[in-house]
Amino acid sequence: MTATGVHHRSYTSELRLRATRAEYVRLALMGVLLVVVPFVLDNYWMSIANTILIAIIGAVGLNILVGYTGQISLGQGGFLAVGAYTSVILSDRMGLPTPLAIAFAVVFTAVVGTFFGLPGLRLKGLYLAIATLASQQIIEFFIRRDIGDFLTGGLGYINVERFGFLGFQIGGRDVFERQWYVILAILAVLSVMAARNLFRTGLGRSFMAVRDQDIAAEAIGVNLTRAKLTAFAVSSGFVGLAGALTAHYSEVVSWEKFTLQVSILYLAMIIVGGLGSIAGAVYGAIFMTLLPVVIRNVANAFESVVPFLGNQLPAVQNATFGLVIILFLIIEPRGLNRLWERIKEFFRFWPFRY
Amino acid sequence: MSTFVSVLAYGLADGAILALAALGFVLIYKATSVINFAQGEFLLVGAYMFYTAFVVMRLPLLLAVLVGVVVATLIGVLVERLILRPMIGESAISIIMVTIGLSSLLRALVQMFYGTRPQPMPAILPRGSVQILGATVPINRLLVILVAAVVLTAFTIFFRKSRHGIAMRAVADDQQAAMTMGISVRRIFAMAWALAGVSALIAGVLLADISAVDQNLAAFGLLVFPVVILGGLDSVPGTIVGGMIMGLLIQATASYWEAGLAVVIPYVVLVLILLVKPYGLFGETRIERV
Numbered sequence: 338m339t340a341t342g343v344h345h346r347s348y349t350s351e352l353r354l355r356a357t358r359a360e361y362v363r364l365a366l367m368g369v370l371l372v373v374v375p376f377v378l379d380n381y382w383m384s385i386a387n388t389i390l391i392a393i394i395g396a397v398g399l400n401i402l403v404g405y406t407g408q409i410s411l412g413q414g415g416f417l418a419v420g421a422y423t424s425v426i427l428s429d430r431m432g433l434p435t436p437l438a439i440a441f442a443v444v445f446t447a448v449v450g451t452f453f454g455l456p457g458l459r460l461k462g463l464y465l466a467i468a469t470l471a472s473q474q475i476i477e478f479f480i481r482r483d484i485g486d487f488l489t490g491g492l493g494y495i496n497v498e499r500f501g502f503l504g505f506q507i508g509g510r511d512v513f514e515r516q517w518y519v520i521l522a523i524l525a526v527l528s529v530m531a532a533r534n535l536f537r538t539g540l541g542r543s544f545m546a547v548r549d550q551d552i553a554a555e556a557i558g559v560n561l562t563r564a565k566l567t568a569f570a571v572s573s574g575f576v577g578l579a580g581a582l583t584a585h586y587s588e589v590v591s592w593e594k595f596t597l598q599v600s601i602l603y604l605a606m607i608i609v610g611g612l613g614s615i616a617g618a619v620y621g622a623i624f625m626t627l628l629p630v631v632i633r634n635v636a637n638a639f640e641s642v643v644p645f646l647g648n649q650l651p652a653v654q655n656a657t658f659g660l661v662i663i664l665f666l667i668i669e670p671r672g673l674n675r676l677w678e679r680i681k682e683f684f685r686f687w688p689f690r691y
Numbered sequence: 692m693s694t695f696v697s698v699l700a701y702g703l704a705d706g707a708i709l710a711l712a713a714l715g716f717v718l719i720y721k722a723t724s725v726i727n728f729a730q731g732e733f734l735l736v737g738a739y740m741f742y743t744a745f746v747v748m749r750l751p752l753l754l755a756v757l758v759g760v761v762v763a764t765l766i767g768v769l770v771e772r773l774i775l776r777p778m779i780g781e782s783a784i785s786i787i788m789v790t791i792g793l794s795s796l797l798r799a800l801v802q803m804f805y806g807t808r809p810q811p812m813p814a815i816l817p818r819g820s821v822q823i824l825g826a827t828v829p830i831n832r833l834l835v836i837l838v839a840a841v842v843l844t845a846f847t848i849f850f851r852k853s854r855h856g857i858a859m860r861a862v863a864d865d866q867q868a869a870m871t872m873g874i875s876v877r878r879i880f881a882m883a884w885a886l887a888g889v890s891a892l893i894a895g896v897l898l899a900d901i902s903a904v905d906q907n908l909a910a911f912g913l914l915v916f917p918v919v920i921l922g923g924l925d926s927v928p929g930t931i932v933g934g935m936i937m938g939l940l941i942q943a944t945a946s947y948w949e950a951g952l953a954v955v956i957p958y959v960v961l962v963l964i965l966l967v968k969p970y971g972l973f974g975e976t977r978i979e980r981v
Contacts, residue, residue, distance in 0.1 A: 409784050456965055462783035463726045463924075467916050468965050471958040474913075478955035597913075601791055608788050652802040659796030666789045667777045 354533060371522055375515045383514035385630055390521035391582050392622035394528045396606040397615055398575025401532060403604070404613035405541070406568035407548030408457050412469040413603040415453075415476030416573050418595035420446040420580025422480065422488055425497050425590050435585060436502050442581040443574045450573020457565050461551075473597055480592045494591035497584055517586055524582065528575060532615045535571070544568050548613070605658065609665050611674030620673040628661065629654045696826035698942045704832040704901065706938020707839030711894035712911070713918040713930040714846060715887030721863040721925045722883035725775055726787050729794035730891060731912010732801075737763050737892030738899040738908055739801055742810055752815065759892050767888030768881045775884075776877075798909055809905035816900050835897050842893055843931055846886075850927065855882060863925070917957035920964055923974025932972060 345351040355361055374386055395417065402408050420442045428438035456468040480488060489495050500507045500517075507516050535541040543564045546554035555561050584590045602625060610621020632654050636646035646653055669675055716730045727733075740762045745755035774793060778786055816831035850856035861869040862879040870876055898908055914937065922933025937957055945953040970976045 403784060407782075407784075409787065456962070460965060460969060463787060464920075464965065464969060466726065466783070466787050467920060468962060470913075470916060471961040471965075474958040475955060475962070478958075482951060601795075604788060604791070608785070612784065649803050652799045654799075655795050656799035656803070659792045659794070659799060662792030663774055663789055663796065666781070666785050666792070667774070670781060670785055 352537060354537075371526070375518050380510070380514050383518060385626065387514060387517050387521050387586060389623050389626045390518070390525040391579050391586065392603075392606065392626050393525045393619050394582065395576055395579030395603055396610065396618040396622040397528050397532045398572045398579065399603050400607045400610075400612065400615065400618040401535070401544070401575065402568055402572035404607055404611075404618070405536065405548060406544040406565065406572075407551075408454070408565065408568060409462065409466040410469045410572075411466055411597065411600045411604070412453055412473045412476070413576060414595040414597060414599035415473045416446055416450055416576040417580035417583065417599065418476060418480055418592070419449045419573075420577030421584035421590050421595070422495075423577070424581035425495055425584045426488070428585075429495070429498050434502060435500055439578065439581040439585070443577045446577025446580065447570040447574040450576070451566050451570045454566055454569025454573075457569065458562055470597070473600055477592060477596060480595065489591075494589055497588045497590060499588065500585045521582065521586070524578070528578070529615060529619060532575070532618075536615075540564075540567060545613075602658075605662050607672075608662060609672055611672030614672070614674040616677075617672050617674030620677070624673060625658075628657065632657055693824065693826035694946055696824045697828060698939070698946050700823070700826070700828040700832050700836075702939035702942035703935060704835040704938070705941060706935035707836045707843075708894045708898050708911075708934075709914055709918050709938055710843060710931045710934025711839055711890050711897070713915045713922070713934055714843065714927065715890040715894075716915050716919055717922075717925060717927060717930050718859075718883045718890070719887050720919075721927075722859055723771075723775065723880050726783070726790065727887070728787060728790040729770075729797060729912075730887070730915050731909040732794045732797035733763075733766075733888055733891035734895040734898065734912055735801055735906070735909040736766060736797055736895075737888070738895030738904050739805055741892065741896045742812060742899065742904050745815075746810070746813065756896075759896070760889055763888035763892040764885040767884035767886070771881050771884035776880075794909070794912075798906065802906065807906055809903040809907075812899050812904050814900065815896070831901055835901060838893070838897060842890070846890070847927065859883065914957055917961040919971070920961050921971055923971030925975055926971070926973035929971060929973035 343357060355364065375383065378386060395413065399410065399413055402410050423445045424435075424438045424442035427433045427441055428435045431438075433441070453469065453472040457465050460468055483489055483491075483493075500520075507513060536545065543554065543559045544567075546557070546559050547561060547564050547568070551561060554564070580595075583594065587594075606621035606625045607618050608621070609624055610619065611617025633650060636643075636650050636653065640647045665672060712730055712734055715733065716727055719725050719727045737759060741755055741759040744750045744758040745752065748755075750758060770793065774789060775786075778789055814831070816834045818829070818831060820827045820829045821833075822828075850860060858869070858874045859879050859882065861872065861874055862876055866876055869879075895908060898911060902908075918933040918937045919930060920933075921936060922929025922931070937960075940956060940960065941953045944956045964971060
């Protein structure tokens with residue numbers, strides 16, 4: 338949505354991502370914030386910032402599929418796993434340079450995602466949700482059972498070598514989080530930019546047409562099969578990147594990181610952030626990653642006053658998680674992004690109401 | 692032969708419970724077009740409510756069942772009123788997600804009150820076993836099948852004969868037409884959720900009796916999806932047939948093939964059905980026209 342009073346005098350200006358000066362100012366502020374973060378936060382909060390950056394990439398990927406193309410997916414955890422295991426096996430076991438392994442993991446996850454997107458050609462809405470639930474369970478089972486121990490060698494997990502490339506090596510405790518922050522921040526910014534621009538292309542527009550009314554989209558010449566499958570491929574690509582980064586950043590891969598719970602967490606991110614909005618995916622990733630952390634810190638702070646919070650921490654975190662999803666869906670189904678837009682509108686029209 | 696008999700007994704017992712859990716799911720879907728991802732948690736909450744009444748408060752069995760039924764009804768109605776009614780008209784994604792949020796909330800609440808340790812439940816159904824064709828079959832499994840059969844028959848008669856049952860079918864068939872005939876759609880929605888709560892309570896208690904009362908009861912709820920997809924999302928007889936087939940399939944896989952595979956086989960079947968016959972055995976085929 339652009340502000341009232343913005344006149345476009347050429348097509349190029351209309352196609353621009355940002356039209357007003359305020360938007361550029363906000364963008365600059367965001368850039369400054371990204372640069373300042375590593376100088377002000379300690380290692381603990383840096384690790385959370387890094388988790389958020391990875392979640393942003395994954396949430397943007399999922400939002401392309403769910404928010405923009407209207408295809409529900411409960412298979413996010415499975416696709417993250419595909420990215421993580423592929424990248425680790427290629428880099429640590431086959432000796433491929435890590436960035437190359439990550440790139441391969443992105444491509445491979447896109448392929449796997451497209452395969453599991455095939456039911457989407459015949460199914461819609463809840464049927465697709467159930468189909469992706471099944472694919473999540475099947476992928477999870479496959480990793481967990483690890484028949485022949487070809488994934489983890491019988492350990493149940495893989496230790497991952499410290500990330501390094503062309504003589505550069507991530508350092509020890511004191512610099513670890515900050516070095517990763519630089520890498521992850523660059524990748525997250527690139528992912529967000531790529532996704533933002535995707536929806537200015539014909540392909541991205543066809544995704545939205547499929548979401549809004551698939552039969553009408555077909556009537557105006559959108560190739561439904563191609564649009565749905567590319568949506569699965571593009572989205573899974575992002576998710577594969579997030580999975581591979583999770584593996585290399587946390588330096589251990591095991592099936593517990595890729596359960597149905599993770600799929601649900603990512604869906605919660607894009608719902609709370611705002612379906613069909615890239616900015617929303619970012620807000621949602623930040624919000625949902627911070628939520629349990631904040632609850633934990635509050636519980637620790639009030640441990641002497643309300644011991645219940647500390648004793649029941651996991652349950653309190655889960656209850657809040659459920660409650661947040663329910664409340665957002667009932668009160669503001671379009672999420673944090675819409676809230677933010679409403680705030681902006683309020684100040685744009687102030688002192689008038691509309 | 693003895694393996695076959697025990698697979699049959701265990702499979703049908705599991706299947707009967709699955710059918711009961713799936714019944715609630717189908718009722719809600721039929722009447723309100725809501726996919727309830729919290730069905731497993733309904734099972735969980737039901738079992739814990741019964742546990743509280745029967746073990747903690749030491750009520751006699753029948754009274755405990757009654758308390759459980761009342762609470763399950765209340766929870767069902769409250770969930771419909773507070774959470775699902777504001778969601779009318781929202782997209783499928785939002786409705787699915789709100790029930791997922793609900794499942795997380797219910798599970799967390801149960802954990803807060805009862806902890807994560809499994810609670811031992813005194814036997815409700817008689818223990819001991821009988822010999823059938825050389826197989827040792829526990830009596831409680833057989834009784835589970837019996838109880839479920841009685842409950843499912845009662846539900847079926849309720850839908851066929853009673854005034855409310857007919858009203859429910861009318862609403863499921865065509866909401867607008869039902870409304871013009873003076874049926875309160877709101878009340879039917881509430882009733883669907885209440886009945887789902889009750890059938891989940893019975894399933895939860897039966898399941899608790901043959902295993903234990905703990906958080907894993909909720910995991911059982913995910914198995915509802917293979918069942919309803921096999922039977923057809925909007926078919927009551929479908930849930931019974933689907934439940935039985937799925938229960939037998941799980942037990943047969945565990946006994947004849949490998950125990951570990953029994954976890955994943957329902958989902959493999961689910962995907963196959965979706966690819967071949969997406970509306971299941973008894974589901975209504977929806978044809979989209981423009």
